[in-house]
Amino acid sequence: MNSPAQQLAVQLANNNQGNTSPNPSVGAVIVKDNEIIGQGATQPSGGKHAEVVAIESCITNPTGADLYVTLEPCCHHGKTGPCTDVIIQSGLRNVLVGYIDPNPIVKGQGIDKLQTAGIQVSKWDDDTECSVLYEGFRKHITTNRPFVTAKFAMTLDGKICSRTGDSKWISSPTSRKIVHELRRKSDAILSGIGTVLADNPSLTARDSKDKPWEDRQPTRIIADSNLRSQLNPNLQIFNQIGNTIIATTTNSNTASFPKSVTLRTYAPNDNGKVDLTLLFKELGEQGFVNVLVEGGSTLLGGLFDHNLVDKVVAFIAPTIIGGSEAKGPVGGTGKDFISDAFQLTGTKVTNVENDILITGYIS
Numbered sequence: 001m002n003s004p005a006q007q008l009a010v011q012l013a014n015n016n017q018g019n020t021s022p023n024p025s026v027g028a029v030i031v032k033d034n035e036i037i038g039q040g041a042t043q044p045s046g047g048k049h050a051e052v053v054a055i056e057s058c059i060t061n062p063t064g065a066d067l068y069v070t071l072e073p074c075c076h077h078g079k080t081g082p083c084t085d086v087i088i089q090s091g092l093r094n095v096l097v098g099y100i101d102p103n104p105i106v107k108g109q110g111i112d113k114l115q116t117a118g119i120q121v122s123k124w125d126d127d128t129e130c131s132v133l134y135e136g137f138r139k140h141i142t143t144n145r146p147f148v149t150a151k152f153a154m155t156l157d158g159k160i161c162s163r164t165g166d167s168k169w170i171s172s173p174t175s176r177k178i179v180h181e182l183r184r185k186s187d188a189i190l191s192g193i194g195t196v197l198a199d200n201p202s203l204t205a206r207d208s209k210d211k212p213w214e215d216r217q218p219t220r221i222i223a224d225s226n227l228r229s230q231l232n233p234n235l236q237i238f239n240q241i242g243n244t245i246i247a248t249t250t251n252s253n254t255a256s257f258p259k260s261v262t263l264r265t266y267a268p269n270d271n272g273k274v275d276l277t278l279l280f281k282e283l284g285e286q287g288f289v290n291v292l293v294e295g296g297s298t299l300l301g302g303l304f305d306h307n308l309v310d311k312v313v314a315f316i317a318p319t320i321i322g323g324s325e326a327k328g329p330v331g332g333t334g335k336d337f338i339s340d341a342f343q344l345t346g347t348k349v350t351n352v353e354n355d356i357l358i359t360g361y362i363s
Helices: 004-016 049-057 085-091 107-116 128-133 135-143 174-183 195-198 276-285 297-305
Strands: 027-032 035-041 066-069 094-097 120-123 146-154 188-192 221-224 242-247 261-266 290-293 311-317 344-352 355-362
Touching: 004 027, 004 035, 004 066, 004 128, 004 276, 035 049, 049 066, 049 094, 085 107, 094 107, 107 120, 128 135, 135 146, 135 297, 146 174, 146 297, 174 261, 174 276, 174 355, 188 195, 195 221, 195 297, 261 276, 276 311, 290 297
Parallel strands: 066 094, 094 120, 146 290, 146 311, 188 221, 188 290, 221 242, 242 261
Antiparallel strands: 027 035, 027 066, 311 355, 344 355
């Protein structure tokens, strides 16, 4: 069990996630004589890092105090100076680090610099929460590709809708609140045009009162190979706060969209669809770290067929729809043999009202 200071640092980082990309969200807490005297979280890209915010917030002199920080302090010059320099100058005595920075230009060097300056540095006994916190950053900083989470809700018999296409609502209200929290922490939400036309979703992150967060919204990305969205100007995605990207193919006709919509064109894949590998490559290069996929069986099938999914978040409701024409969550070509099926590791099973939530990583 982590200490109260460690728990607060994780909470600060978690609450701020989604506001700092492509930088990681970091939480920092300063303790002196068993009292918290300062705390902070990473500001948006280009702003102050958590350690600096925490030091500047101290209500008393931090000399001789302990710093609890969720990620190893940086030691290089970027848009801001090295956090290690500020820590050394502040007179802090101990630095307790939750997770080693996977960035190749840091990765232990921040700790080395602090220790060389005479500061004691130790790692948290339990880094599980920090490992989850930085799963997206870890992939993006080492591959320049976003971390892709596939989310879906299905019935006990594996259906995401009835044979008529009805799908509201399969999961419980509490499950849907969890989804909005996932959206808030993501840089983008990816959906397919089939889902958009069938459900007309807003694809916004909303608060407990079902109102969109006004300070920040993830970018909506719609895979629309034939620009069917242009025929539906009243779709909710065109009338929400935040930005929307329509990803289409060079085979589609040109179209005009509202100013908040960006049209991006890609060479089609062998099936005439948007090449998702190229899409994610571009998103990674543009600083999108975490992408949440909320699509139908066609989009999810394409992602699994091309090995583009990193994590699965699946809600299973205790209902049965039946029907051979009712769709399951993952279409595509799929696997020919059970032995070749995708396996989840690090699985976690949670009860959410009457639903079952299963999360895990594609091995």
